[in-house]
Amino acid sequence: MLGKGTVRLTVSGFTHVVSEVFFVPELKNNLLSIGQLQERGLTILIQHGKLKIYHPEKGLIIQTEMTTNRMFVLLANSLSPKPACLYTSTQDLAHLWHCRYGHLSYKGLRTLQFKKMVHGIPQFKSPLTVCANCMIGKQHRDSIPKKSNWRATEKLQLVHADLCGPISPISNSKKRYIICFIDDFTRKAWTYFLVEKSEALSMFKHFKSYVEKEVGGHIKCLRTDRGGEFTSFEFNEFCTEHGIKRQLTAAYTPQQNGVAERKNRTVMNMVRCMLSEKRMPKTLWLEAVNWTAYVLNRSPTLVVKNQTPEEDWSESKPSVEHFRVFG
Numbered sequence: 063m064l065g066k067g068t069v070r071l072t073v074s075g076f077t078h079v080v081s082e083v084f085f086v087p088e089l090k091n092n093l094l095s096i097g098q099l100q101e102r103g104l105t106i107l108i109q110h111g112k113l114k115i116y117h118p119e120k121g122l123i124i125q126t127e128m129t130t131n132r133m134f135v136l137l138a139n140s141l142s143p144k145p146a147c148l149y150t151s152t153q154d155l156a157h158l159w160h161c162r163y164g165h166l167s168y169k170g171l172r173t174l175q176f177k178k179m180v181h182g183i184p185q186f187k188s189p190l191t192v193c194a195n196c197m198i199g200k201q202h203r204d205s206i207p208k209k210s211n212w213r214a215t216e217k218l219q220l221v222h223a224d225l226c227g228p229i230s231p232i233s234n235s236k237k238r239y240i241i242c243f244i245d246d247f248t249r250k251a252w253t254y255f256l257v258e259k260s261e262a263l264s265m266f267k268h269f270k271s272y273v274e275k276e277v278g279g280h281i282k283c284l285r286t287d288r289g290g291e292f293t294s295f296e297f298n299e300f301c302t303e304h305g306i307k308r309q310l311t312a313a314y315t316p317q318q319n320g321v322a323e324r325k326n327r328t329v330m331n332m333v334r335c336m337l338s339e340k341r342m343p344k345t346l347w348l349e350a351v352n353w354t355a356y357v358l359n360r361s362p363t364l365v366v367k368n369q370t371p372e373e374d375w376s377e378s379k380p381s382v383e384h385f386r387v388f389g
Contacts, residue, residue, distance in 0.1 A: 155186040157193070165196050213246060213365070217375065218273060220246035220283045220309075224322030225262060225291055226330070233348035240351060242329070243269050244321055248374040249363050251325055253355045255348055262291035263300060270304075285309040285322075329354050 065085045070077060082098070096106050104123075105116040113134040115124035126134050159171060168188040174180050214220040227239035237255040241262055244251045252273070254265040266284075274280055284301060286292040288310050301308055333350040336342075342350075359372040360380050372380045 154189065155184055156189045159183065159186070160193065165193065215247065216279075217245055217247050217277050218279050218281045220285060221281055222246060222322040222325075223266070223284060223286045223292070224326055225256075225259065225289060226326045227256075229347060231345050234345050235348060237348055240326070240329075241265050242322060242325055242355075243273075244325055245273075245371075245375065246321065248371050249321075249365050250359050250371040250375040251355055253329070253351055255351075259289070259291040263294070263297050266297075267300070280304075281306050283307040283309060285311070287311045325358075328358065332357070 067083055067085070068079060068081045069083045070079050080094070099115060100106060103118055105118075107114040107116070111128045113124075113126050113128070114122060117123045128134055156168065156171070160166065160168065163171065171183075172188065174183055175185060222244040223241065225239055225241045229238055229240070232238055233255070235255070236257055239256040239259060239261075241254050241256060242251055243254075243266075252269055254269065256262065256265060270281055281304075284306050286309075291297070293310070298308070300306075329351060332354045333347055336350050336354070337344060337346065359375075360370050360382065363371060366374050370380060
Protein backbone atom coordinates (compact mmCIF):
# COMPACT_ATOMS: atom_id res chain seq x y z
CA MET A 63 0.00 0.00 0.00
CA LEU A 64 1.36 3.39 -1.00
CA GLY A 65 -1.38 5.69 0.27
CA LYS A 66 -4.97 6.31 1.30
CA GLY A 67 -7.49 8.87 0.06
CA THR A 68 -10.94 9.59 -1.38
CA VAL A 69 -12.29 8.56 -4.80
CA ARG A 70 -15.39 9.73 -6.66
CA LEU A 71 -17.15 7.08 -8.75
CA THR A 72 -20.08 7.16 -11.15
CA VAL A 73 -22.19 3.96 -11.15
CA SER A 74 -25.51 3.67 -13.03
CA GLY A 75 -25.78 7.45 -13.30
CA PHE A 76 -25.15 8.05 -9.58
CA THR A 77 -22.02 9.78 -8.25
CA HIS A 78 -20.56 8.32 -5.07
CA VAL A 79 -17.68 9.43 -2.87
CA VAL A 80 -15.74 6.54 -1.39
CA SER A 81 -13.42 7.52 1.47
CA GLU A 82 -10.47 5.71 3.00
CA VAL A 83 -9.53 4.05 -0.27
CA PHE A 84 -6.16 2.24 -0.20
CA PHE A 85 -3.84 2.60 -3.18
CA VAL A 86 -2.16 -0.77 -3.89
CA PRO A 87 -0.41 -0.79 -7.29
CA GLU A 88 0.03 -4.61 -7.23
CA LEU A 89 -3.73 -5.28 -7.37
CA LYS A 90 -5.13 -5.98 -10.85
CA ASN A 91 -8.72 -5.19 -9.82
CA ASN A 92 -10.28 -2.56 -7.56
CA LEU A 93 -11.94 -4.19 -4.56
CA LEU A 94 -14.92 -2.66 -2.76
CA SER A 95 -15.54 -3.86 0.80
CA ILE A 96 -19.13 -4.82 1.65
CA GLY A 97 -18.38 -4.23 5.33
CA GLN A 98 -17.31 -0.66 4.68
CA LEU A 99 -20.43 -0.02 2.62
CA GLN A 100 -22.56 -1.14 5.58
CA GLU A 101 -20.58 1.13 7.92
CA ARG A 102 -21.56 4.03 5.65
CA GLY A 103 -25.26 3.31 6.23
CA LEU A 104 -25.92 1.45 2.96
CA THR A 105 -28.05 -1.70 2.79
CA ILE A 106 -26.59 -4.75 1.02
CA LEU A 107 -28.91 -7.44 -0.46
CA ILE A 108 -27.46 -10.54 -2.13
CA GLN A 109 -30.16 -12.86 -3.53
CA HIS A 110 -30.62 -15.13 -6.57
CA GLY A 111 -27.14 -14.34 -7.89
CA LYS A 112 -27.67 -10.57 -7.78
CA LEU A 113 -26.14 -7.85 -5.57
CA LYS A 114 -28.26 -4.80 -4.75
CA ILE A 115 -27.05 -1.77 -2.77
CA TYR A 116 -29.65 0.65 -1.32
CA HIS A 117 -29.08 4.20 -0.14
CA PRO A 118 -31.30 5.33 2.80
CA GLU A 119 -32.51 8.38 0.83
CA LYS A 120 -31.88 7.60 -2.85
CA GLY A 121 -33.09 3.99 -2.77
CA LEU A 122 -31.50 1.44 -5.12
CA ILE A 123 -28.25 2.87 -6.39
CA ILE A 124 -26.21 -0.17 -7.52
CA GLN A 125 -27.27 -3.54 -8.97
CA THR A 126 -25.04 -6.18 -10.53
CA GLU A 127 -24.98 -9.92 -11.21
CA MET A 128 -22.51 -12.53 -9.98
CA THR A 129 -19.88 -13.68 -12.50
CA THR A 130 -18.61 -17.21 -13.07
CA ASN A 131 -15.85 -16.77 -10.48
CA ARG A 132 -18.43 -15.75 -7.86
CA MET A 133 -17.46 -12.04 -7.96
CA PHE A 134 -19.74 -9.04 -8.33
CA VAL A 135 -18.38 -6.57 -10.87
CA LEU A 136 -19.24 -2.86 -10.79
CA LEU A 137 -18.85 -0.92 -13.99
CA ALA A 138 -17.73 2.46 -12.62
CA ASN A 139 -16.01 5.48 -14.05
CA SER A 140 -13.49 7.36 -11.94
CA LEU A 141 -14.04 11.14 -11.75
CA SER A 142 -10.42 12.04 -11.09
CA PRO A 143 -9.59 15.42 -12.63
CA LYS A 144 -7.94 15.38 -16.01
CA PRO A 145 -4.75 17.34 -16.64
CA ALA A 146 -5.54 20.73 -18.11
CA CYS A 147 -3.59 23.74 -19.28
CA LEU A 148 -5.20 27.07 -18.53
CA TYR A 149 -4.47 30.07 -20.68
CA THR A 150 -5.27 33.63 -19.75
CA SER A 151 -4.91 36.84 -21.66
CA THR A 152 -5.19 40.46 -20.70
CA GLN A 153 -5.40 43.74 -22.54
CA ASP A 154 -3.82 45.71 -19.66
CA LEU A 155 -0.13 45.03 -20.31
CA ALA A 156 0.96 47.63 -17.78
CA HIS A 157 -0.89 45.96 -14.94
CA LEU A 158 0.24 42.51 -16.11
CA TRP A 159 3.91 43.44 -15.99
CA HIS A 160 3.32 45.36 -12.78
CA CYS A 161 2.14 42.07 -11.22
CA ARG A 162 4.89 40.01 -12.89
CA TYR A 163 7.48 42.31 -11.35
CA GLY A 164 6.05 41.83 -7.86
CA HIS A 165 4.09 45.12 -7.94
CA LEU A 166 7.13 47.18 -8.87
CA SER A 167 6.22 50.83 -9.29
CA TYR A 168 5.30 52.01 -12.78
CA LYS A 169 8.17 54.47 -12.59
CA GLY A 170 10.52 51.53 -12.19
CA LEU A 171 8.90 49.73 -15.14
CA ARG A 172 9.27 52.82 -17.34
CA THR A 173 12.95 53.01 -16.38
CA LEU A 174 13.41 49.41 -17.53
CA GLN A 175 11.72 50.30 -20.83
CA PHE A 176 13.40 53.57 -21.71
CA LYS A 177 16.91 52.56 -20.68
CA LYS A 178 16.51 49.05 -22.15
CA MET A 179 17.85 47.46 -19.01
CA VAL A 180 16.19 44.09 -19.78
CA HIS A 181 15.22 42.13 -22.90
CA GLY A 182 11.61 41.22 -23.70
CA ILE A 183 9.60 43.85 -21.83
CA PRO A 184 7.02 45.42 -24.19
CA GLN A 185 6.14 49.08 -24.54
CA PHE A 186 3.07 50.26 -22.63
CA LYS A 187 1.71 53.34 -20.94
CA SER A 188 1.16 53.77 -17.23
CA PRO A 189 -2.47 53.09 -16.29
CA LEU A 190 -4.70 55.78 -14.87
CA THR A 191 -6.11 53.52 -12.13
CA VAL A 192 -4.42 52.81 -8.81
CA CYS A 193 -3.47 49.23 -7.88
CA ALA A 194 -5.67 48.26 -4.93
CA ASN A 195 -3.21 45.62 -3.75
CA CYS A 196 -0.41 48.19 -3.62
CA MET A 197 -2.60 50.40 -1.46
CA ILE A 198 -3.05 47.53 0.99
CA GLY A 199 0.48 46.18 0.96
CA LYS A 200 2.59 49.35 0.69
CA GLN A 201 0.74 52.05 2.56
CA HIS A 202 2.53 53.52 5.56
CA ARG A 203 2.07 56.29 8.05
CA ASP A 204 4.37 59.29 8.06
CA SER A 205 6.43 59.68 11.20
CA ILE A 206 5.11 62.01 13.86
CA PRO A 207 7.28 65.14 14.31
CA LYS A 208 9.20 65.06 17.59
CA LYS A 209 8.67 68.77 18.11
CA SER A 210 5.45 70.70 17.73
CA ASN A 211 5.39 73.41 15.10
CA TRP A 212 3.16 75.58 17.30
CA ARG A 213 3.15 76.49 21.00
CA ALA A 214 0.82 78.53 23.11
CA THR A 215 1.88 82.14 23.67
CA GLU A 216 -0.06 82.69 26.89
CA LYS A 217 -1.39 80.77 29.85
CA LEU A 218 -4.46 78.57 29.28
CA GLN A 219 -4.38 79.16 25.54
CA LEU A 220 -4.00 75.38 25.19
CA VAL A 221 -4.44 72.72 27.86
CA HIS A 222 -3.42 69.09 27.37
CA ALA A 223 -5.33 66.36 29.20
CA ASP A 224 -4.98 62.61 29.49
CA LEU A 225 -6.32 59.86 31.70
CA CYS A 226 -4.11 57.07 33.03
CA GLY A 227 -5.41 53.78 34.41
CA PRO A 228 -6.90 51.65 35.74
CA ILE A 229 -3.98 51.33 38.13
CA SER A 230 -3.49 48.17 40.14
CA PRO A 231 -3.61 47.90 43.07
CA ILE A 232 -6.35 50.35 44.03
CA SER A 233 -5.14 53.13 46.30
CA ASN A 234 -6.05 53.30 49.97
CA SER A 235 -8.75 55.85 49.07
CA LYS A 236 -10.20 53.47 46.40
CA LYS A 237 -8.91 55.53 43.48
CA ARG A 238 -8.05 53.76 40.20
CA TYR A 239 -7.38 56.53 37.65
CA ILE A 240 -5.24 59.63 37.28
CA ILE A 241 -6.27 62.56 35.12
CA CYS A 242 -3.56 65.06 34.30
CA PHE A 243 -3.98 68.61 32.96
CA ILE A 244 -0.98 70.48 31.53
CA ASP A 245 -0.76 74.11 30.50
CA ASP A 246 1.04 74.22 27.14
CA PHE A 247 2.67 77.62 27.71
CA THR A 248 4.22 76.99 31.15
CA ARG A 249 4.06 73.15 31.18
CA LYS A 250 2.78 73.19 34.74
CA ALA A 251 0.77 70.07 35.53
CA TRP A 252 -2.18 69.32 37.82
CA THR A 253 -3.21 65.79 38.78
CA TYR A 254 -6.57 64.55 40.05
CA PHE A 255 -7.65 61.06 41.09
CA LEU A 256 -10.80 59.21 40.03
CA VAL A 257 -12.68 56.10 41.01
CA GLU A 258 -14.34 55.80 37.58
CA LYS A 259 -13.66 57.35 34.16
CA SER A 260 -17.07 59.00 34.26
CA GLU A 261 -15.72 61.47 36.85
CA ALA A 262 -13.50 63.13 34.22
CA LEU A 263 -15.98 65.94 33.53
CA SER A 264 -16.42 66.87 37.19
CA MET A 265 -12.63 66.97 37.65
CA PHE A 266 -12.26 69.17 34.57
CA LYS A 267 -14.86 71.57 35.97
CA HIS A 268 -12.93 71.72 39.25
CA PHE A 269 -9.64 72.31 37.42
CA LYS A 270 -11.18 74.97 35.16
CA SER A 271 -12.62 76.92 38.03
CA TYR A 272 -9.36 76.78 39.98
CA VAL A 273 -6.89 77.84 37.27
CA GLU A 274 -9.12 80.50 35.67
CA LYS A 275 -9.55 82.28 38.99
CA GLU A 276 -5.82 82.03 39.69
CA VAL A 277 -4.79 83.46 36.33
CA GLY A 278 -7.74 85.72 35.66
CA GLY A 279 -8.24 84.24 32.19
CA HIS A 280 -10.15 81.44 30.47
CA ILE A 281 -9.24 78.10 28.94
CA LYS A 282 -9.38 78.56 25.19
CA CYS A 283 -8.56 75.09 23.84
CA LEU A 284 -8.45 71.56 25.23
CA ARG A 285 -6.46 68.77 23.55
CA THR A 286 -7.33 65.15 24.42
CA ASP A 287 -7.52 61.74 22.82
CA ARG A 288 -10.83 60.24 21.71
CA GLY A 289 -11.50 58.32 24.91
CA GLY A 290 -15.16 58.08 25.86
CA GLU A 291 -14.56 60.12 29.00
CA PHE A 292 -13.62 63.13 26.81
CA THR A 293 -16.09 62.66 23.94
CA SER A 294 -19.31 62.17 25.89
CA PHE A 295 -22.30 64.37 25.12
CA GLU A 296 -22.06 66.09 28.53
CA PHE A 297 -18.34 66.88 28.08
CA ASN A 298 -18.88 68.32 24.61
CA GLU A 299 -21.88 70.36 25.77
CA PHE A 300 -19.89 71.84 28.65
CA CYS A 301 -17.00 72.88 26.38
CA THR A 302 -19.39 74.38 23.82
CA GLU A 303 -21.24 76.31 26.51
CA HIS A 304 -17.99 77.83 27.82
CA GLY A 305 -16.43 78.51 24.42
CA ILE A 306 -13.64 75.95 24.78
CA LYS A 307 -12.30 74.72 21.45
CA ARG A 308 -11.66 70.98 21.20
CA GLN A 309 -8.65 69.28 19.64
CA LEU A 310 -9.14 65.50 19.38
CA THR A 311 -6.26 63.31 18.27
CA ALA A 312 -6.64 60.74 15.50
CA ALA A 313 -7.57 57.23 16.59
CA TYR A 314 -4.62 55.02 17.62
CA THR A 315 -2.26 58.00 17.45
CA PRO A 316 -1.21 58.85 21.02
CA GLN A 317 1.79 60.76 19.58
CA GLN A 318 -0.56 63.64 18.72
CA ASN A 319 -1.20 64.10 22.44
CA GLY A 320 2.47 63.67 23.23
CA VAL A 321 2.73 66.30 25.98
CA ALA A 322 0.18 64.58 28.21
CA GLU A 323 1.32 61.06 27.26
CA ARG A 324 4.94 61.83 28.14
CA LYS A 325 3.94 63.49 31.39
CA ASN A 326 1.97 60.45 32.51
CA ARG A 327 4.87 58.17 31.62
CA THR A 328 7.36 60.36 33.48
CA VAL A 329 5.12 60.50 36.54
CA MET A 330 4.59 56.76 36.73
CA ASN A 331 8.31 56.06 36.20
CA MET A 332 9.19 58.30 39.11
CA VAL A 333 6.47 56.77 41.28
CA ARG A 334 7.81 53.27 40.72
CA CYS A 335 11.35 54.41 41.54
CA MET A 336 10.35 56.12 44.79
CA LEU A 337 8.21 53.24 46.03
CA SER A 338 10.97 50.79 45.19
CA GLU A 339 13.68 52.80 46.95
CA LYS A 340 11.71 53.22 50.19
CA ARG A 341 10.23 49.71 49.94
CA MET A 342 6.76 51.13 50.35
CA PRO A 343 3.58 49.17 49.48
CA LYS A 344 2.20 49.79 45.99
CA THR A 345 -1.11 50.95 47.45
CA LEU A 346 0.62 54.25 48.29
CA TRP A 347 1.00 55.15 44.60
CA LEU A 348 -1.51 58.01 44.96
CA GLU A 349 0.60 59.81 47.56
CA ALA A 350 3.68 59.23 45.40
CA VAL A 351 1.92 60.73 42.36
CA ASN A 352 1.03 63.85 44.35
CA TRP A 353 4.65 64.33 45.39
CA THR A 354 5.92 63.58 41.86
CA ALA A 355 3.68 66.26 40.32
CA TYR A 356 4.92 68.72 42.95
CA VAL A 357 8.54 67.89 42.13
CA LEU A 358 8.14 68.00 38.33
CA ASN A 359 6.56 71.46 38.51
CA ARG A 360 9.79 72.57 40.21
CA SER A 361 12.13 70.77 37.80
CA PRO A 362 13.72 72.05 34.57
CA THR A 363 12.12 71.31 31.22
CA LEU A 364 13.50 71.81 27.71
CA VAL A 365 10.44 73.76 26.57
CA VAL A 366 10.57 76.46 29.25
CA LYS A 367 13.97 78.14 29.12
CA ASN A 368 15.83 78.97 32.35
CA GLN A 369 12.70 78.62 34.46
CA THR A 370 10.73 75.89 36.13
CA PRO A 371 7.06 75.42 35.17
CA GLU A 372 6.02 76.66 38.61
CA GLU A 373 7.96 79.94 38.22
CA ASP A 374 6.64 80.46 34.72
CA TRP A 375 3.08 79.94 35.96
CA SER A 376 3.16 81.89 39.25
CA GLU A 377 5.89 84.36 38.16
CA SER A 378 7.64 83.65 41.46
CA LYS A 379 10.72 81.51 42.01
CA PRO A 380 9.69 78.45 44.07
CA SER A 381 11.46 77.33 47.21
CA VAL A 382 12.67 73.79 47.91
CA GLU A 383 12.54 74.01 51.69
CA HIS A 384 9.80 71.38 51.72
CA PHE A 385 12.16 68.92 50.06
CA ARG A 386 14.23 68.64 53.24
CA VAL A 387 11.35 66.88 54.96
CA PHE A 388 11.57 64.04 52.45
CA GLY A 389 15.34 63.74 52.47
